[in-house]
Amino acid sequence: MKRIFKIVVGAMVFGGAWAATAHASPITFGGTYAVTTSSGLSATSNSAIDLGSPFTLSPLDVGQSVTDNLFTLNPTRQATGTQSFSVAFDFTQPPPSFGANGSGTAIVNRQYLFFGYYFDYIKNNSIQFTNPLLKLNFGPNNDGELDISLLTDSFIGLQLHTVEARFTLVKDPTAVPEPGSLVLLGTGLLGLCLISRRNRRRA
Structure with missing residues (x-):
């Protein structure tokens, strides 16, 4: 009987600790992003092929990217x-809510044609990111981690330079314990204390 009681108390402690750190998985991220440029650049977005703002990412498990x-x-x-x-x-x-800023540079060249006509273009492979990897912490305890890697694709001839973002869930956040979980954990700890006190008295 005593052994069964100890097993039950141990299970309550384990269940309480597990419930205190449990979290929903996979995680869905959503929000907005805004782009600013200097006078020589403009940024355009196509709702058919670009992420858009506001956005909702596909649900991610730890280690997954989109x-x-x-x-x-x-x-x-x-x-x-x-x-x-x-x-x-x-x-x-x-x-x-949480967020971060990324930035970069691009080289714009001017090609003269004839009779004063010219066209401007972004030099291929000239886009450089000042901070290409953004590490964002989130969650109630601010211990989850979402990484954003900034990338670019250049299409020679079309002069299209697309900026991409790769979102990777690196670490799940721990959850704030629910009241019921705290009661369960506290009950289990109290039971262990009573058993320990009784054993000390017998000794």
Whole structure:
């Protein structure tokens, strides 16, 4: 009987500890992103092929990734040379909200044709990211980790330079214990304390 009681108490302790760290998986991320550019660049987005804003990512398990097009950079014929751009992510799902900023540069060249006509273009392979890997912490204890890798695809001849983002769930967040879990854990610990106290008295 005593052995059964100890097993039950141990199971309550284990169940309480497990419930305190349990979490929903996979995780769905959602939010918005905004792009800003210097005068020599513009950013366009196609709702048919780009992620769009606001957005909802496919549910992710730990170690899984999803890659989406964000926007296409274009020259604006207003300035040449090294131009800058930045993208700000603001996640509202899962709460509480969290976010990060990424940035980069691109070289805009000007090609003269004839009779004063010219066209501007982004030099191939000239896009560089200042911080290509963004590590975001999230969750009630801020210990989950979502990584965003910024990438680019260049299409020679079409002068299309698409900025992409690869979202990778690196670590699940721990959950805030529910009241019922805390009661279960506390009951189990109390039982262990009573058993230990009784054993000390007998000794």
